[in-house]
Amino acid sequence: MNTTLYIFDLLKIILPALIVAGAVFLLIRQYLEKEQQRRLIELRLQGTKEILPVRLQAYERVILLLERITPNNLLVRLNSSGQSASEFHRVLLQEIRAEFEHNLSQQLYMSPDAWEEVKQAKEHILTLINKAYQGLNTPQQARGTELAKRVLETLIADETDPTARAINIVKREAAGLF
Numbered sequence: 001m002n003t004t005l006y007i008f009d010l011l012k013i014i015l016p017a018l019i020v021a022g023a024v025f026l027l028i029r030q031y032l033e034k035e036q037q038r039r040l041i042e043l044r045l046q047g048t049k050e051i052l053p054v055r056l057q058a059y060e061r062v063i064l065l066l067e068r069i070t071p072n073n074l075l076v077r078l079n080s081s082g083q084s085a086s087e088f089h090r091v092l093l094q095e096i097r098a099e100f101e102h103n104l105s106q107q108l109y110m111s112p113d114a115w116e117e118v119k120q121a122k123e124h125i126l127t128l129i130n131k132a133y134q135g136l137n138t139p140q141q142a143r144g145t146e147l148a149k150r151v152l153e154t155l156i157a158d159e160t161d162p163t164a165r166a167i168n169i170v171k172r173e174a175a176g177l178f
């Protein structure tokens with residue numbers, strides 16, 4: 001009987017202590033989990049503050065790339081006078097590729113779909129210029145101004161801006177950052 005009383009007294013002390021220890025353990029664990037979540041949110045917020053300006057700059061550069069390779073702007077910027085059509089053709093293709101290669105790293109900050117649209121716009125313009133060059137009666141003897149005229153005629157006939165869709169997608173994606 002003495003042993004039973006001793007065990008009963010011991011349980012009266014140990015059981016509440018175990019319950020309190022378990023409750024403290026659960027509270028501390030909950031606190032630590034919430035603290036970890038708070039730190040993760042804080043780190044993400046800090047990362048967003050640092051990366052947002054870089055991403056916006058990337059979107060700006062891609063828009064600038066698309067504007068620079070738009071045939072209307074490209075033909076105005078690169079003077080075709082004094083060049084043969086084949087020389088001007090080479091210069092146009094070289095300029096588009098150089099602009100694109102200069103901005104290749106911007107794809108890191110864009111969605112794959114948006115970057116794919118940018119690539120398709122570039123390819124569409126290259127195709128348009130190649131077709132215009134091949135459409136000349138005598139490409140080897142034609143002047144650069146004739147090629148420029150043919151490119152503009154093709155643009156007018158198509159009634160589409162080859163970069164407009166890509167520009168809109170990039171703008172929409174950039175607006176989604178806010």
